[in-house]
Amino acid sequence: MRGIGAAIAILSLISVITVSHTVEGSVGPGSITEIGDAPDILWGSEGIGPEWQKIDPNNVTYFGILSLNDSVDIFALEIFSEEWSMIGFSIEPKGNVSISIQRLNQTSWSIEDFSNLSVGEIELDNGTHAVRVERLGGYGKELGYAFSLENLGTVDVDGEYVNLDWMFTPFYAFAGLLLILPFLVVLWWNRDELVLGRKNKLVSEQEQSTLIALRERFAEENVRDIGIEEIKASLRVLSEKSWDSVTDEFGLPEIRHYTKDLDICAWRFDDSRKSILIGIKTGGSEWNMAAIKIFSPNGEEASIDRVEPEYMFQDDEVFIGDLGENSTTFLRLITVGYVSSVNMQISGLMDGNPVAAAIISPIHFESE
Incomplete structure (x- = not known):
């Protein structure tokens, strides 16, 4: 029994020492x-x-x-x-x-x-x-x-470091070309603007000067004293790129007829009771035998005195003729006498199909 007790005591002491350690x-x-x-x-x-x-x-x-x-x-x-x-x-x-x-x-x-x-x-x-x-x-x-x-x-951190940059040269060339390709495409799409940018800027400035001059002249009462040839030449200067310039200079049109293939706008001027500027822009179709007729929704007599540039007209209708695809045309109508309100009807052929429409909103002139 003494031997067993001594063994237990020794084991207990070893456990205490281990835990303490x-x-x-x-x-x-x-x-x-x-x-x-x-x-x-x-x-x-x-x-x-x-x-x-x-x-x-x-x-x-x-x-x-x-x-x-x-x-x-x-x-x-x-x-x-x-x-x-x-x-x-x-x-x-x-x-x-x-x-x-x-x-x-x-x-x-x-x-x-x-x-x-x-x-x-x-x-x-x-x-x-x-x-x-x-x-x-x-x-x-x-x-x-x-x-x-x-x-x-x-x-093992020892070893010789070798420059392997040359292995990535083809990748860098390919990645660079891939990244720059969209920029080259955009440059190609805008090549005309980039090459002819200065020329277009000069044309835009010329158009702006022409529009300002036309606005001042159209607003004058005594239209017959204006240089007719000068007005005709100014109207001819206006081209397809002038469409936005006219809107910027003259403001929103008082009459507008807009379809997919035809856009017709008309402007009047605060100081003029007889002068109307009409802009015609065609889309992807030709407008053949084009004609515009003016009338007064109040029942007043409305007739045309003069058209600039010269187009054939009779009484209240002006015959424009054939207009090609994606073309822009400006003309000026001077009415006979004073009419309080003027509206327009358009007619012609588009792709061989008759086109006729009456624009609802008229142009109202100030009372004399």
Whole structure:
């Protein structure tokens, strides 16, 4: 019985010593617990002191606690291998704490590299490095954590670096051409604007001057005293590109008839009771035997006195003739006497089909 009692006593003593040794922070494989409260800052140029607990990364799990007012724990990580080692790491519970393995300069202790994933790997050379655990949640209470370190073996960092840029030259050429191709396509589409840009600008300025002059002349009462040839020449200057310029200069038309293949607009002028500017723009179809007839919705007699440029007209109708596809034509009608309101009817053939329409909204002139 005495022998059995002595054996039990010896086994109990060994268990107590083992537990005590583990709690005190023994370094080695297995589990390690925190000794005291780990510092929350990295050691400085004076080197590592006894307050920083040292950990061996050979397949160890470390258990620690962030106290109520503690947010960061810093530990020393010792690498004894003369070659570079690949160290794997992970931490629990994910979301509430983060771990960062920091590779330190062994002279100045500055951070040269770090990895701060929840699970990851980092290459470390011989010496002392740092493990930083930081609280991300669970504030206002103690927070337990456990991180594991695993030595995955040595890493061969020696070798000769070879410049292989030449292997990527064809790729760079192809990628550059692929990226610049849309720009070249846009340049090709706009080649006329780019090559003839200055010429078009001069034409636009000329059209603007012509429109301003026409507006001033059309607004004068004594139209017969105006240089007729000058007005005719000005109307001929207006081309397809003048359509938007006329709208910008004269404003929105008071009468407009718009379809897919035909756009007819008419403008009057504040100071003129007899003059109407009519613009006709065709689309993808010809307008043959085109004619425009004016009438007064109030029953007044409306007839044409003159058309500029010269077109054949009779009484209240002007015969324009044939207009080609995508063409723009401007003409001026001067009425006989004063008419308070003028409306228009259009007629002709489009693609061989008769076209006839009466525009609903008339032009109203000011009373004399």
